[in-house]
Amino acid sequence: MDILLIEDDTIEIMKLQRTISKLHLKHKVKEAKNGEAALEYLRSGKCLPDIILLDLNMPRMSGIEFLSILKADETLKYLPTVVLTTSENRADLLECYRIGIAGYVIKPLKYEDYESKLHKVLSYWDINELVKA
Numbered sequence: 001m002d003i004l005l006i007e008d009d010t011i012e013i014m015k016l017q018r019t020i021s022k023l024h025l026k027h028k029v030k031e032a033k034n035g036e037a038a039l040e041y042l043r044s045g046k047c048l049p050d051i052i053l054l055d056l057n058m059p060r061m062s063g064i065e066f067l068s069i070l071k072a073d074e075t076l077k078y079l080p081t082v083v084l085t086t087s088e089n090r091a092d093l094l095e096c097y098r099i100g101i102a103g104y105v106i107k108p109l110k111y112e113d114y115e116s117k118l119h120k121v122l123s124y125w126d127i128n129e130l131v132k133a
């Protein structure tokens with residue numbers, strides 16, 4: 001799959017890449033450091049990702065703001081977006097499901113747990129029919 005990871009923390013970006021290479025998965029990860037950069041990329045006319053993995057706490061534009069703009073866009077609203085966050089805030093969780101997400105995953109602190117959780121998320125999406133524009 002083509003994955004768009006929207007995440008401001010370089011360590012988190014490396015963690016996902018490490019997981020994918022360690023598990024010998026063939027997914028391609030494109031990174032965006034914040035919501036604005038992600039929207040710019042998605043609207044650039046380049047090929048759209050199969051899924052989006054979205055952090056919530058980011059500077060400039062929060063994940064929730066990004067999600068609202070994405071879901072109001074006639075083309076981009078179909079992209080399955082899985083929130084990947086450390087926020088256990090119930091208000092965030094409810095707001096994300098209200099706007100429209102494909103999943104809400106709390107990032108475990110331990111790397112092994114992270115790897116196993118992410119493996120499940122990616123395997124699940126890999127067997128789905130994807131919109132892919």
Ligand SMILES: [Mg+2]
Nearest residue numbers: 008055057058
């Ligand atoms: Mg962050």
